[in-house]
Amino acid sequence: MSQEDTPYRGRRIVTGHDATGASVMLAAEAPPHSRTLPGARFYEIWGTDRSPAPIGSVPAEEPTSDRPAIHPREGGSAIRIIDFLPAGRGGVRSPMHRTSTVDYGIVLEGEMVLILTESEVALKTGDVVVQRGTDHAWENRSDRIARMAFVLLHGEFSEELRARLPDLHLMP
Numbered sequence: 001m002s003q004e005d006t007p008y009r010g011r012r013i014v015t016g017h018d019a020t021g022a023s024v025m026l027a028a029e030a031p032p033h034s035r036t037l038p039g040a041r042f043y044e045i046w047g048t049d050r051s052p053a054p055i056g057s058v059p060a061e062e063p064t065s066d067r068p069a070i071h072p073r074e075g076g077s078a079i080r081i082i083d084f085l086p087a088g089r090g091g092v093r094s095p096m097h098r099t100s101t102v103d104y105g106i107v108l109e110g111e112m113v114l115i116l117t118e119s120e121v122a123l124k125t126g127d128v129v130v131q132r133g134t135d136h137a138w139e140n141r142s143d144r145i146a147r148m149a150f151v152l153l154h155g156e157f158s159e160e161l162r163a164r165l166p167d168l169h170l171m172p
Helices: 159-164
Strands: 012-017 023-029 033-037 040-048 077-084 101-109 111-115 120-124 128-132 137-139 146-154
Touching: 012 040, 101 111, 111 146
Parallel strands: none
Antiparallel strands: 012 023, 033 040, 040 077, 077 146, 101 128, 101 146, 111 120, 111 137
16 A cells, blocks of 8 residues: 555644643544545544533543534534545545535645536645635546545525525535
8 A cells, every 4th residue: 555545654642631630642542433435435523513612621521523414513613634535545525515614634745636517626735725605526547545524504595695606405
C-alpha cells in the first residue's frame, strides 16, 4: 500500500481543565468512530449539539456516534475526515445532495471534484470550499485517495432562498 493509500491515522487530541482550572490534555486517540460507505471512509472527530457549545472541565459524554447523520445535530456542529477512493478503485460519485448547513471542506491530500448544479470545480491540496446549503456532489477522478476535512455548522435557509427553491430535497 502506498503512502497516499494509508488509512487516516491522525489523532483526536481533546483538552480540558483540571481541578485547579489549568489546561490539560484529556485524550490523544484515534477517532472513536468510523464508517465505510460506497467509495468513502468517514472518521468522526467531534460534534456539538448546540451553539454556544457547553464547555465544562471534561466532556459530559462522547460527542460522536457510531451511526452519525450526514449533517450535525440541530443548532450544533460536526467535524469529520473523509477518505474518497479513486474512481478506478471502487470510488463512486456521491449522490447530489443538499443540507441546511454551512460546511468548510478542506482538501488535505489529493484532488477532488466539487459538482454543482451546472458546473464543476477541480480542487487540489490546500483548497477550502465554503459550502452554503447548495446542491452538490463529490467525485475523486484521480488515481489515488483524496482526503478532506469537513467542519459542518447547522444552518437555516432564509425565506428569500426558500421562495426560490421550494423543493429543497434536503438530506435527512
